[in-house]
Amino acid sequence: MINRWPHALSVAVALATLASPALAQAQNLSFNLPAGPLANTLNAIASQSGRIVSLEPALVQGKLAPAVIGQMSVEQAMDGALQGSGLQLRITGQGNFSVEPRIDNGSALQLGVTSITEHSVDPTTTEGSGSYAAQAVSIGKSSHSLKEIPQSVTVMTRKQMDDQGLVDLKDAANQTTGLVGVQGVGKGMILTSRGFQIDDWQYDGVPIPRNTYALGNWATQDLIFFDRLEVLRGASGLLQGTGSPGGAINLVRKRGQAAPTVSLTAKAGSWDHYGLQLDAGGPLNQSGTIRGRMVADEDQSDSFIDYEWSKTHSLYGALDFDLQEDTTLGLAVSRTNAESRPMLRGLPRYANGDPIDLSRSTFTGSRWNHSQIDVTTLYADLEHRFNDDWKLKVGAVRMSEENTATHQRVQSTGAGINADGTGLTYADWYTDFDSTKAGLDMNLTGHFEALSMAQEITIGGNYSKFTSDDVIARTFNASTDNIFDIDHNRPEISYESLMNTPGGSATPSKYDIRQKGLYGSWRVTPIDPLTLVLGARVSWYDYSYTSSSIKAVTHATTVNGPSTTNETGEVTPYAGIVYDLNREWAVYASYTDVFEPQTQRNLSGAVVKPVIGSNYEVGLKGQLLDGRVNTSLALFRYDQENRAITDYSLGEICGGTNCAVGSGKVRSQGLEAEISGEVLSGLQLFAGYTYNTTKFLEDPENKGRVFSTWTPKHMLRVWSDYQFTGDWSQVSAGLGFTSQSHTLGYESTYDVAGYTVWNARLAYQLTPEVGLAMNANNLFDKTYYASGYNQLNGNNFYGDPRNVMFSVKYTPQF
Known part of the structure; x- marks a missing residue:
């Protein structure tokens, strides 16, 4: 070989x-x-x-x-x-x-060294580092250490993801400082940070929309194709235009390595969970100027919930070409097919907000529930290095996503289930979402010295497009059944059957969202310990949503007026300062604006002007022990103005709906602290604490109330892994927990209890080629409801009970 x-x-x-x-x-x-x-x-x-x-x-x-x-x-x-x-x-x-x-007399046998061609390697890659501390981050277009960025940044490295057994973005988010990953009303997830949704996700620095409502709750993302997850918390408008005030995430994909590597991993765990993964890569020609990577993954599992099951097939292939000594082209494609029998919308609550005493295995769907999610993604990037100081990079992503489902939901007829368990409604749903997302980003980064000052500039532009062709159909069927005796064998549905059922309806809809912008940033060091960062972005935004309402049986169709909004030349400024106290510690402060377009209309018929926000942050960062440990402490505040508020006093005179006025104000503020890396010899640690409050400052109905009901006030995420030495050098052990305070239900009238869940890992290197590991989650079998879009009439999901996963990893020699 x-x-x-x-x-x-x-x-x-x-x-x-x-x-x-x-x-x-x-x-x-x-x-x-x-x-x-x-x-x-x-x-x-x-x-x-x-x-x-x-x-x-x-x-x-x-x-x-x-x-x-x-x-x-x-x-x-x-x-x-x-x-x-x-x-x-x-x-x-x-x-x-x-x-x-080596020869006996201690001298070396002199061999001629074959001439080889070096290739450019991403300095932020975490594969093979064996560390929880990232040396640099690429989410800001150019590469910088975390200490050099005047905002809160977290990097979940490949080693941490592997140690914790994290293969899904939602699970990883809930192990990351300040992030909350919740299940919406569909099969997928919603990501939030500091109380606000992160709607655009970056892939190798290229942002594309992943959380537009019709599809967003169905957006899924596995992590097996990626080297790391980069998270920036706080306003991200400089990076992606109408960015979330909560932050941005960047998924950086795996690349072919300079040396051949192959790993084969098999796993088996609770609830008949089995998986097999092949990950191989390396140079494909003698000079190493062509490198490849392939990941193939098969995963299937039943569930702690009755009747649920899932099967996922994933495939990824990548090629990197050194076209010249200073020019590299990267191409990749990934395909994921996920089929399942899901439970959607979870469990309802009693009308007073109390949870219903149901077994964690309770399934509210029907035996014919079925979901199919297929995602194909194309990646391309070209990097040209003019010299050691100047670099041009162009990146593009295109994602096609198809989601179809037929499913039964159980919900309450009114506001919650009655005390005796009655008041139940069976909702039958058909969904068919088909969307295409595309993004392009081009930027030029350069380092130079002028006026005796070290300087760096980044100038660039990006473009994104989201189009969809969606349809939903549904019926609601009140029943005398009891929540403790759900019927899982009701007649199977289809789009045609729903459209011939009295009371049914369908809603075809289309989105067309386009955004483009020009951005630039300037870093300058006027004196040795001080760095100033100034930046701005000019954005253009076009939004269009059209829909129809079709009644069942008669098929009478009502075309709803299109909802459109356009923003032109919106300027988003950014300013930051970093002061190095010494080689290891720095203090920083930053300010940035945010704008978020809105679609509601005012009395004059015009679209309400965008939400305008101001994000402030100050903090302390450390890069300790020769870069083996990263630490940070941040205080932040975000104030949002001009939020659309519905004016019910005028009636539905704005295109058949209520008018809105831009008078709402919201504030999110708090503190974050984090440490990651090798804090002691052999001990890798990640720990992140977040204190975050969100509040309506101005709102006719909600003033003074919590804004983000699913954001806990306190969150603590901890994970550690220790590599033993001496006679135990083949053994490593991990232990950690996630803990959070209570959240509020959607109606803000009841609490969703907080929880603490412990996880552990034990690994043994059986031979140099074979490694064994066992991951145990929810060690003490804590019963709890996951915080999220909890409502009285549904969407309450139990967290996973205690479960284990055994894995065997084979790494052959070359």
Whole structure:
């Protein structure tokens, strides 16, 4: 197998700021590498240190490396990995590494090193780092350490996702500082931060809409294709125009590596949960100028809820081409097919807001419930490096999403179920959503010195488009049945049957949303410890929504007037300041504006002007222990004005609906604290605390009340993993919990209780090629309702009971 790969391997991985060979040679780093194939260990050391290693593959084929754990120089780590291999390390005149055979007299057998071509490697990549601390982040277009960004930023690395067994974006969000992932009224999720929805999600820095209402509650996203999840909290308008005041997320995909790697993972767990994944990548030609990556994943599971099941098939392929020494083209495609029998809308409550004492296994749907979600995504990017200081990047994403479902929902006839369990309605639904999302981003980044000041500029533009062709059909059927005796065998439905049932109706609808903008930012260091960041964006926004109402039986159709809004030349300014107290600590402050277009109309028939918001943040950040630990502490406030408020006093005289006035005000404020990385030798830790309040400042009905009912006032997310040493060096153990205070139901008249859930992991490296692990979730089997879009008439979901997942990971040698 080795003969298929190049005759000389090279690893060239740069950190956020590439150290000179002399500096890297002298600096101690923290390594946490278990025993394994020698080639993989050498590649991991090179990746973490930013060094180049040249060797003949035949030299390391079949050889194993001992665990390399602790603080040491790069040379010491290399020497430790080579112990007992019959090989030795040689440092070239350029400060790079060469691995050569050792001979008895201690001198090295001099081998000619094959000429190789280096390729540009993303300095923010977290694969292979073995760390919870990201060295740099790319969500702001150019690469910067977290300490250099004057806003709150979290990076969930590949290692943390793997350790915690996180394969779904909603689950990952609920393990991340300040984020809340909730299930809406569909199969998918809604992401919020600081009390506001994040509607545009970025893929490799290209934003596209994922939470437009008809589809948003059905938007799903697995994580197996991605290297990391980057989260920016606070206003993000500079990055994506009509950005959420809560923040932005960026999913950065996996790429082909400089050395061949293959892993095969099998898993089996509670509720007949089984899965198999193949992840392979590496150079595809001798010079390494073409690199590939493939991920194939099969997953199927039943559920703790009666009758529920799911099957998911996922496939990802990527190619990266070095067209020239300074130009790289990346292409990729992913496809996910998810079929399930879901329970939608969950459980109702009693009319007084109390939860109903139902078993966690209660299913409110029918045996014919069925959902199919198919997502195909195309990725492309081109990067040209003019020199070490200037870079041009163009990225594009196109996502086609098809969602179909037929399902039964159980809900209350009135405001909640009666005390005796009656007052139940069966709602039959057919949904068919078909949407296309496309995004394009182009930016130029440069570093230069002028007037004796270090400076950086970023200028660019982006465009996004969302179109959909959707239809829903439904009937509501009051019943004398009892919530404790639900009928799961009612007649199966279809669109045709619903449209021939008295009382049924259908709503075809179409969205067409387009946004474009130009943006720029300028970083300047007038004096050595001080950096100023100034930026602005000019945005254009066009929104159109059309729909019809079709009555069943008669098929009488009413065409609703189109809802449109346009915003032209909306300017979003940004300003930040970072002051380095010393090499490890910095204080910062930032301000940015937000605008959010609205679709409601006022008395004159005009669309209410956009919501205008102001986001303020001050904080302290640390990059400690030579970059092995990131810390942050932030105070934030967001004030929102001109929020549309419905004016019921005039009646439905605005196109058949009530008019609105832009007089609402909302405030979100609080504190966030986070630490991530190797806080002690062998101990990786992530911990994030959030205190957040949201309130209506001006509203005729809600003034003084909580604005975001599903945002807890207190959230604490903790996860740790310890790699043992000595005789136990093949063992690692993880432990963590997520805890949050109560939230409010949608009607704001009852509490949804807070909860604390503990999780754990135990892993054992059976051989250098085979690793075993067990993840246990909800260790103490806490019974709780997940916070979210909880309502009296439905959408209350139990959190998962205690469950376990066993996995076996096989990593062959090359």
